[in-house]
Amino acid sequence: MATMVYRVVSACGALGYGFPKASLERALEGGVDAVISDAGSMDAGPYFLGTGNEYFEREAVKADYRLMVEAGVRLNVPVIIGSCGMAGGNRNLEWMLDVAREVFAEVGVRDAKVAVIPAELEPATVVRELERGALKATGDGPIPTPDALRTSTIVGQMGVHPIVTALNDGAQFVFAGRACDVALFAADMIRRGIDAGLAYHVGHVLECGALACDPGTPSDCLVAEVYDDNSAVFVAPDPSRRCTPYSIAAHSLYEESHPQLQFYPEGVLVMDQTEFFAVDERTAGIRKSRFAGNGAAWPTSIKLEGARRLGKRMVSLVHVDPAHLADIPANVLVYGRNGVEAAPIRDGERELGLIVETTANTLEDARVLASLLTHYLLHYGYPGRKATAGNIAYPLSPNLIAFERADGTFGAIVPSGTRDPVFFANYPTIRENVIALVQRQFPDAMAKATFRIIEADASAPAVLVRNIDDDATRLAIRHAGEVEALLRVAPARAGSLFNLVADDAYEWSLYHLLEDEALIRDTLFPIRYYRASGGEWVAEGTQSSRWFEVAPPLDCGTDERTLSVIAATRPAGNAVRQRALGEIARVIRSKDAGINRITFDLLFNDADAYETALDSGLFSADRIAAVLGVEPSRLIGTYFVDSCQAIKISLNRPVLSASPEDRDVFGAQQQAALLRMRIPEFEMAAPSPRHATAEVSP
Numbered sequence: 271m272a273t274m275v276y277r278v279v280s281a282c283g284a285l286g287y288g289f290p291k292a293s294l295e296r297a298l299e300g301g302v303d304a305v306i307s308d309a310g311s312m313d314a315g316p317y318f319l320g321t322g323n324e325y326f327e328r329e330a331v332k333a334d335y336r337l338m339v340e341a342g343v344r345l346n347v348p349v350i351i352g353s354c355g356m357a358g359g360n361r362n363l364e365w366m367l368d369v370a371r372e373v374f375a376e377v378g379v380r381d382a383k384v385a386v387i388p389a390e391l392e393p394a395t396v397v398r399e400l401e402r403g404a405l406k407a408t409g410d411g412p413i414p415t416p417d418a419l420r421t422s423t424i425v426g427q428m429g430v431h432p433i434v435t436a437l438n439d440g441a442q443f444v445f446a447g448r449a450c451d452v453a454l455f456a457a458d459m460i461r462r463g464i465d466a467g468l469a470y471h472v473g474h475v476l477e478c479g480a481l482a483c484d485p486g487t488p489s490d491c492l493v494a495e496v497y498d499d500n501s502a503v504f505v506a507p508d509p510s511r512r513c514t515p516y517s518i519a520a521h522s523l524y525e526e527s528h529p530q531l532q533f534y535p536e537g538v539l540v541m542d543q544t545e546f547f548a549v550d551e552r553t554a555g556i557r558k559s560r561f562a563g564n565g566a567a568w569p570t571s572i573k574l575e576g577a578r579r580l581g582k583r584m585v586s587l588v589h590v591d592p593a594h595l596a597d598i599p600a601n602v603l604v605y606g607r608n609g610v611e612a613a614p615i616r617d618g619e620r621e622l623g624l625i626v627e628t629t630a631n632t633l634e635d636a637r638v639l640a641s642l643l644t645h646y647l648l649h650y651g652y653p654g655r656k657a658t659a660g661n662i663a664y665p666l667s668p669n670l671i672a673f674e675r676a677d678g679t680f681g682a683i684v685p686s687g688t689r690d691p692v693f694f695a696n697y698p699t700i701r702e703n704v705i706a707l708v709q710r711q712f713p714d715a716m717a718k719a720t721f722r723i724i725e726a727d728a729s730a731p732a733v734l735v736r737n738i739d740d741d742a743t744r745l746a747i748r749h750a751g752e753v754e755a756l757l758r759v760a761p762a763r764a765g766s767l768f769n770l771v772a773d774d775a776y777e778w779s780l781y782h783l784l785e786d787e788a789l790i791r792d793t794l795f796p797i798r799y800y801r802a803s804g805g806e807w808v809a810e811g812t813q814s815s816r817w818f819e820v821a822p823p824l825d826c827g828t829d830e831r832t833l834s835v836i837a838a839t840r841p842a843g844n845a846v847r848q849r850a851l852g853e854i855a856r857v858i859r860s861k862d863a864g865i866n867r868i869t870f871d872l873l874f875n876d877a878d879a880y881e882t883a884l885d886s887g888l889f890s891a892d893r894i895a896a897v898l899g900v901e902p903s904r905l906i907g908t909y910f911v912d913s914c915q916a917i918k919i920s921l922n923r924p925v926l927s928a929s930p931e932d933r934d935v936f937g938a939q940q941q942a943a944l945l946r947m948r949i950p951e952f953e954m955a956a957p958s959p960r961h962a963t964a965e966v967s968p
Contacts, residue, residue: 272497276459279341279507280476281307283488285334285351286326287645288711289479293491294337296507298345302493304458305341307334308451308477309366310353313862315667315928315935316577319423320776322361325668326645327638328369329712336373339443343379348437350444350454352428357577358448359423360390366445375805382443384800384807385436389425389447391794396424396574396780399789405782408573409906410922411866414780422576422779429535429572432795432815433457439813441799448575450534451477455494465500466561466821470539472502474532475521475556482521483511485651486658501547503555513554515546516873519914520857523871524659527863527920528830529911535572535790536820537563538828546913565823570787572794575865576780580930581740583772584749585671587625587685588733594760595731602756603665603933606731609687610663610939612924613899615728619942622694623726624662626684630719633680637672639719640682642712644669646704647686647723648938652696656852659861660938661693661700662686665734667928667935671772683767685734687726689942691852724765733760738775738930778865778926791817834909836917838890843953851947854879858944862937863920865927867906870919870941880915886949889917898943900924 279297282289285307310318314325324331335351342349355362367386374382397416399405405414412418425448434457436444446454455473460466472494475482480490483506492513493505504513522541523529532539544559564570590598598604600614605623608614615621626643630636648660655661664686672682693700701723709716726732735752739745746769753768762768784790795815800807827833852858857873874880883889888897895902898921906920928935 272499272501274495275498276462276464276496277302278304278306278455278458278476278494280455280479280492281305281338282334282479282490283308283481284311284326285309286330287479287489287649288330288334289490290508291337293507294341297491297493298341302345302347304348304350305338306350306454307338308353308454309351310356310358310362312357312575312865313936314356316776316778317667317773317928318362319357319359319425319575320577320579322355322359322365324362324365325356327641330642332369332373335369336377339373339377339379342442343377348442348444348458350433350458352446352449352454353451354445354447358389358425358446360388360447363388363445363447370445371805371807374802378804380803382802383441384443384802385439385441385445386798386800387428387432387436387444387446387795389428389449389795391424391426391574393420393422393424396576399784399786404784404786405574406785408781408783408864409866411781411926412778414576414782418578418779419576422578424574424576424780426572426574426784426794427535428795429453430457430460430820431817432797434461435813435816436797437461439799443802452534459496460820464496467539467559468496468500468502468556470532470534470561471522471541471544471556471559472496474539475504475518478521478524480506480508480511481524482518483513484517485511485653486517487651488649501555501557503549503553505553512552515548515554516914518554518556519546520871520873520916523911523916523918525861525863525869527867527869527906528833529909529916529918530834531828531830533568535570537561538568540824540826540828542827542833544913560824560826561821562824562826562828563819563821567828569785570790571783571785572790574780574782574784576778577776578779580775580777581738582742582745583736583738583775584745585770585772586735586749586753586768587683588735588753588756588766589726589763590731590733590760591763592729592731595728597759598733598756603734604731605685605687605726605734606728609665609734610689610933611942612933615689619689620691620694620727621687621689623685623687623732625686625724625726625732626721627724628682628719628721629675629679631679633672633674635718636680636682637670639715639721640670640684642708642715643704643721644684644686646707647700650700650704652700654692654696656692656856656858657690657939657941658857659859660936661690662688663934663939664936665933666736666772668773669935671770673770688939690939691945775930777929781865791815831907834911836884836889836908836910838892839887841885841887841952845950845952848948848950851949852945854882854949858941860937860940862927866923867920868923868937868940870944872917872944874915877915882951883917883949884910885952888947888949894919897947
């Protein structure tokens with residue numbers, strides 16, 4: 271019988287999402303070897319890296335981290351967080367350290383070793399790498415120039431080595447700047463001798479907290495137990511959630527552009543032979559994942575992200591009469607028509623704009639409540655949800671605009687939208703439960719501000735006018751001109767808001783791989799050690815990361831354009847009937863896979879539905895490009911995934927995430943074209959499209 275050798279809890283999907291204290295307590299009952307949480311991402315846009323601001327509310331981050339620290343102190347185990355302060359730049363990291371000192375003082379942490387690992391690079395260093403041709407593009411993306419880089423904030427995504435070094439040196443509390451989410455979890459397992467393939471795959475499942483459960487949410491805990499037979503089992507502490515082979519396999523696809531391959535600084539996680547298995551009705555596991563260490567096919571590399579300021583931003587939200595909708599130019603963003611996607615809704619379809627608006631006596635109180643309501647609305651899980659990557663689409667980064675009202679009070683708005691018919695059907699319950707959650711967990715925020723959630727659709731459209739310019743006077747003139755042009759064809763209705771000065775706009779200036787191994791090993795990710803007692807931290811020196819081979823190279827297929835690709839076949843025989851894709855797929859979701867790619871995951875109800883979809887011939891690259899209305903050159907690939915009866919579609923984004931013209935920063939509501947698909951069933955199925963798979967060595 272296999273023996274458990276390691277047990278770890280992921281607190282939540284990101285610090286600030288919140289998680290039930292009861293879930294963490296149940297997770298700790300079995301003992302854990304580490305308490306870990308991702309603390310950020312680049313998903314929310316370049317603003318947070320460029321400014322050093324945090325995406326989540328300070329009190330929400332503090333509440334989550336305090337529970338983690340209390341657990342770490344009680345069990346005397348490592349507490350690890352990464353991508354601190356959301357974007358993981360130096361200012362983000364210092365913001366988190368300030369929160370941590372406050373928590374340490376309140377909890378009474380004494381004589382603890384702390385490791386702080388910055389991830390920011392000097393722009394001059396990156397300019398030198400650019401000029402000598404040492405930066406490698408990661409597909410379509412920003413084209414870096416020396417001038418743009420010199421005015422950018424730049425971070426590198428660290429892998430496991432800095433974290434392993436800190437843990438081996440005795441650090442109990444680790445604060446990493448920008449980091450690969452998976453590395454936060456894999457590092458401790460790697461240093462304890464757990465197989466790299468298993469460690470990285472476990473990390474990928476854990477990094478979003480309980481999102482890998484059924485029902486899934488990033489606002490809850492998830493436990494992984496690793497065994498000496500090179501398997502791992504996932505346990506949901508909340509008894510209302512289950513881990514199933516399906517839910518774990520489905521989450522293994524999440525935010526990745528290929529279903530079998532995930533690329534890291536140390537090599538490639540290869541899941542073409544992975545097995546997903548059930549232990550009981552609430553517990554599931556994985557085994558046989560492999561890791562191909564760095565070699566000729568994938569050299570040691572660090573992904574660099576850079577953000578720079580574009581200019582000031584001004585926004586107006588104008589409610590208009592539906593009678594004037596046809597008079598508004600087609601390129602204008604109108605909730606109820608084309609707020610979620612640039613292409614307008616079709617006859618018989620609906621688009622719902624959801625605008626969270628708050629009022630308070632202080633700007634901060636208005637911001638906090640609007641932000642809390644928005645975060646819960648985005649991720650609230652409900653029965654039958656198919657768009658599991660996010661319920662709504664935001665057009666702005668940051669998504670919140672705060673302002674002073676004429677009466678001296680303060681307000682905040684967050685515009686967003688959705689085209690999801692399942693969401694529409696559940697919206698009254700979602701709204702009620704989100705409000706109740708915020709009231710229960712943040713009563714002070716509810717007491718200090720009032721709110722309304724405005725619903726805009728074709729019967730009550732809302733127009734979002736947004737402009738960016740580095741010159742404030744020129745911006746005001748340009749914005750006033752666009753608003754005036756709108757009002758000439760569509761007069762404003764009550765509740766409209768004009769000339770709101772939003773936070774400055776930022777753009778991605780860099781999204782490239784750095785392959786200078788000497789620079790990576792010798793210069794990046796220096797570790798600072800402290801001895802902490804409460805809020806007093808005394809410096810104890812610095813340490814360079816110690817590097818080692820995580821796993822040897824493997825002779826296996828790591829080409830994302832050939833492995834598991836669906837072949838271009840045409841079905842034989844006559845179609846006997848057609849079924850809506852939504853009838854045969856339990857999940858139909860879209861999500862960013864980096865700033866320059868979007869990926870669609872279709873998870874089918876059963877094996878018959880999955881085979882029907884594959885046999886239809888509709889999911890080859892040429893035909894799915896037509897369905898999505900994109901040029902075939904934008905398709906990266908369409909892939910079959912037998913492990914969870916899924917199809918994955920990945921393509922280059924039409925615009926970079928959070929660019930000025932973007933309408934869905936997270937890419938979480940781009941599946942409308944797929945929802946319209948009808949899948950034919952044929953008398954005689956075509957040969958299986960799996961013959962297109964590249965050969966993979968065992």
